[in-house]
Amino acid sequence: MIAKTGGLILTLVLLAAAPGAAAQEAKVYRIGYLSSANPRSAAFFQAFEQRLRELGYIEGRNLAIEFRNAEGRLDRLPGLAAELVRLNVNVIVTATDHATRAAKEATATIPILIVGVNFDPVALKFVTSVTRPGTNVTGLFFLHLDLTAKRFELFKEMLPTVKRVAVFSDLFTADQLRKVEEANVTIGLKLQPLELRNPQDLEDAFRVILRSHAEALFVLESALIFRARRDIAQLALKHRLPTSFAFREYADAGGLVTYGVNFANMFRRAAEYIDRILKGTLTRAIYRSSNQQGSTWCST
Numbered sequence: 144m145i146a147k148t149g150g151l152i153l154t155l156v157l158l159a160a161a162p163g164a165a166a167q168e169a170k171v172y173r174i175g176y177l178s179s180a181n182p183r184s185a186a187f188f189q190a191f192e193q194r195l196r197e198l199g200y201i202e203g204r205n206l207a208i209e210f211r212n213a214e215g216r217l218d219r220l221p222g223l224a225a226e227l228v229r230l231n232v233n234v235i236v237t238a239t240d241h242a243t244r245a246a247k248e249a250t251a252t253i254p255i256l257i258v259g260v261n262f263d264p265v266a267l268k269f270v271t272s273v274t275r276p277g278t279n280v281t282g283l284f285f286l287h288l289d290l291t292a293k294r295f296e297l298f299k300e301m302l303p304t305v306k307r308v309a310v311f312s313d314l315f316t317a318d319q320l321r322k323v324e325e326a327n328v329t330i331g332l333k334l335q336p337l338e339l340r341n342p343q344d345l346e347d348a349f350r351v352i353l354r355s356h357a358e359a360l361f362v363l364e365s366a367l368i369f370r371a372r373r374d375i376a377q378l379a380l381k382h383r384l385p386t387s388f389a390f391r392e393y394a395d396a397g398g399l400v401t402y403g404v405n406f407a408n409m410f411r412r413a414a415e416y417i418d419r420i421l422k423g424t425l426t427r428a429i430y431r432s433s434n435q436q437g438s439t440w441c442s443t
Contacts (some may be wrong), residue, residue, distance in 0.1 A: 171207055172200065172421050175227035175235040175253075177220065177242040178212040180366035186392060187259065187406035191236075194414035200421075213242075215367050220245035228253060234420050236413065239366055241315075243269055247280060254420050257282030258413035259406050281420075283413060285404045287364065290389070291319045292326040294402040295361060298387040299330050301400065302359055307333040309357040309384075311348065311375065313340065316363040323361065345371065349378050357384070364389040364403075372396045 174195075181188070192208070200206040209230055211223040224245040227235055234254045237243040240262040246255045247269060257264065257280060264284060270276030299305070312320050320336060327334055335355055337348045352360065360379050362368060368375070372388070376397035379386045388394065389403040 171205055173207045173209060173230060173232040174417065175209045175230065175232035176211065177224055177227060177235055177237050177246055178210065178366075179217060179220065179239040179242050180213065180215045180370055181238075182212060183210045187410045190407040191258075191410035191414050194411040195417065198414065198418045200418070215370070217241050221248065224249035234417060236417070240267055243267075243280070247278070251279055253279065255280045255282075256413060256416060256420065257284055259283070259285070259404070259409050262287070281416070283409055283416075285409075287389070287403075288318060288322050290403055291363070292322045294387055294389065295323050295326045296330065297402055298359070298361055298400070299332065302385060305332070305358045305385075307335065307355065307357045308359045308361050309335045309337055309348075309352045309355070311360065311362045311368065312336055312338050313363075313365050313367055314338070315365040315367070319363040323363070339368065339371070345374055345378060349382060352384070353382060359385045359387075361387045362389075362393070362398075372398070 176183075176188070192202075195206065202208055209227055209232055211227060213219040213223060220242055224235070224242075227246070228250045232253060234256055235246045235250070236256045236258060237246050238257070238259045243255065243257050243264070244267070257269075262284065263286070264270045264276075264280060264282075265272055269280045270278050298308075310320065310323060324334065335352070335357055337351060339345065339348060360375075362375060369390075369392070372393045373396040376386065376388075376393060379399075380397050386393075386399045388398045388401045390406055391401050391403075392406065394401045
């Protein structure tokens with residue numbers, strides 16, 4: 144089957160081997176979700192659950208969701224991943240590289256579905272290649288670093304008179320910051336990186352921005368920053384700073400402009416692949432869309 148649509152950069156890595164994935168005889172399927180920071184109430188996870196219900200998976204009837212959240216304490220992820228393995232879940236869903244690494248180290252047999260992660264699973268050796276992963280990892284990911292550089296260029300085009308831009312980062316966005324700095328070589332703005340370590344840093348960070356006379360705010364993306372999106376957006380509005388974010392959830396919280404993938408759609412798509420994993424039908428699948436070519440193709 145081949146279908147073409149517009150879209151940003153997404154790739155689904157095929158599932159090479161997933162012993163125990165089918166479990167078709169089970170009356171209740173168990174899905175493990177390993178979260179680095181975001182709660183189960185997050186809109187994109189709600190979209191995931193809604194799509195599962197549409198596909199006939201009803202929690203309390205034929206589905207159990209084991210949700211485990213490290214709440215920003217990444218050292219907790221290995222223990223939470225091991226707990227999901229002990230529960231013998233049918234599949235583990237992850238949405239960050241840290242959660243994926245913890246799940247992969249915990250099991251080589253339970254299928255791991257990545258979704259919405261902003262990393263290259265080949266570079267991190269989660270899979271051997273996109274077409275032949277050779278592991279129990281599959282899923283959807285986007286080339287976030289490329290989108291970060293493009294988002295920065297668009298932000299400058301939007302604000303042609305701006306000369307000084309503050310950049311919010313944290314411990315997990317060093318690669319994104321490098322991309323911004325590389326893009327800025329030709330753009331020539333004065334950048335002011337500010338590293339956020341906890342939510343209490345926000346007020347201090349905005350005071351630094353105001354003292355430095357920064358004219359705009361560019362926000363890098365991590366699970367911890369995503370959790371603070373409403374506070375960041377509202378403080379930027381209070382101080383009349385135009386902002387650029389990665390996802391539409393930031394615009395919903397009051398941000399000025401976003402450029403990136405639609406998380407809700409990605410999680411709905413992930414639910415469809417969960418369905419195929421549980422039924423044992425996901426053996427070869429590649430899903431890719433190209434921002435540059437403006438097309439999507441799906442082959443199964």
